Amino acid sequence: MGKLLRQNNLTILPKTGDLTMDYELGKLHEAISHCERCSQLTTKVPLLFMPNTEVKIMVVTQGPKGKVSRSDFDDVKKRILSPANFFMYPFLYTMFNGRFRPDGAIDKEPSTVYWTHMRKCFMEGKEGNMPDTCSGREDSYLRKEMRIVNPKLTIAVGKWAAGFFAEYDDRLKTELEKGLCEAFLQQKERFYRMNDSELGVDAEIAILPHPSGINASLWKELGENRHACTTVAILDDLRRKIADILGDGESTL
Numbered sequence: 001m002g003k004l005l006r007q008n009n010l011t012i013l014p015k016t017g018d019l020t021m022d023y024e025l026g027k028l029h030e031a032i033s034h035c036e037r038c039s040q041l042t043t044k045v046p047l048l049f050m051p052n053t054e055v056k057i058m059v060v061t062q063g064p065k066g067k068v069s070r071s072d073f074d075d076v077k078k079r080i081l082s083p084a085n086f087f088m089y090p091f092l093y094t095m096f097n098g099r100f101r102p103d104g105a106i107d108k109e110p111s112t113v114y115w116t117h118m119r120k121c122f123m124e125g126k127e128g129n130m131p132d133t134c135s136g137r138e139d140s141y142l143r144k145e146m147r148i149v150n151p152k153l154t155i156a157v158g159k160w161a162a163g164f165f166a167e168y169d170d171r172l173k174t175e176l177e178k179g180l181c182e183a184f185l186q187q188k189e190r191f192y193r194m195n196d197s198e199l200g201v202d203a204e205i206a207i208l209p210h211p212s213g214i215n216a217s218l219w220k221e222l223g224e225n226r227h228a229c230t231t232v233a234i235l236d237d238l239r240r241k242i243a244d245i246l247g248d249g250e251s252t253l
Contacts, residue, residue: 021054024148025114032120032141037133045070046120047080051111052104056245058151058203059092059102060142060161062210063119063134081106088157091211095155095235096242112246114149116142118160135164147199152245154194154203155238158210165205168194172205180209181218185227187234191241206238 029048036044047064068076081103083090092115093100101107102115118135135142142164146154156162159180166173172192175183184207192205209218222231 021148025050028141028144028148035133038121043068043122045073045122047077047117047122048120049103049115050105051102051114053110055111055114055149056152057113057242058149058154059113059115059157060154061088061117061157062160063117064122066122068122078106087212095239097239099246114145116145118142118164143199146201150201151203153241154205156205156207162207165192165194168196169205172207181221183207184209184222184234185230188230
């Protein structure tokens with residue numbers, strides 16, 4: 001691996017060397033871009049973000065929706081990384097205290113996070129079944145991403161993402177059986193964990209409800225008097241952990 005450079009407390013990876021995260025992610029993204037395994041998808045356009053630095057935080061969300069052609073994809077991608085993506089982007093931007101930067105080419109600054117999805121490609125209409133190729137328990141793209149990035153902290157947004165990580169944490173699996181709200185609230189003392197020796201991953205897992213309007217009643221319940229203090233404490237703790245990993249916080253993992 002070539003010489004590592006430092007900028008704003010982040011390690012800047014060289015663009016050479018077969019062992020760099022940049023190289024491995026690039027090869028995996030190429031494979032995803034040419035994937036033909038999902039018969040229910042007609043356009044097969046994946047939403048992939050490439051960090052320009054070594055990052056130690058992952059965000060996993062459900063998956064992009066809508067009809068997108070490869071010809072206008074660059075404009076669509078820029079809108080997704082802007083307030084035009086009015087549910088998810090402001091939510092993540094706030095959690096990262098204004099430093100949510102998953103794509104080096106668009107952000108033009110050192111990346112802070114690897115953002116990926118349970119379902120990689122855009123999908124029209126109903127969700128259907130989640131492709132095992134993308135996020136199944138064995139040999140899926142998501143497992144490969146976890147191995148390459150090897151995060152200290154992974155933020156799983158939504159019930160599908162939480163369900164994936166429940167396979168690695170019995171406590172999370174038990175709490176999810178009671179509902180996403182209860183699983184979220186049980187993070188007051190500590191977050192969940194993924195420890196997979198095969199992948200070489202030992203990461204804290206924070207789960208969050210999706211910020212879309214569909215979950216308005218869930219967020220309302222979390223904000224009510226009996227849960228408000230716990231909700232605020234969990235979100236504040238998560239923001240501190242993010243800040244610590246990015247090098248501008250005082251808390252430790």
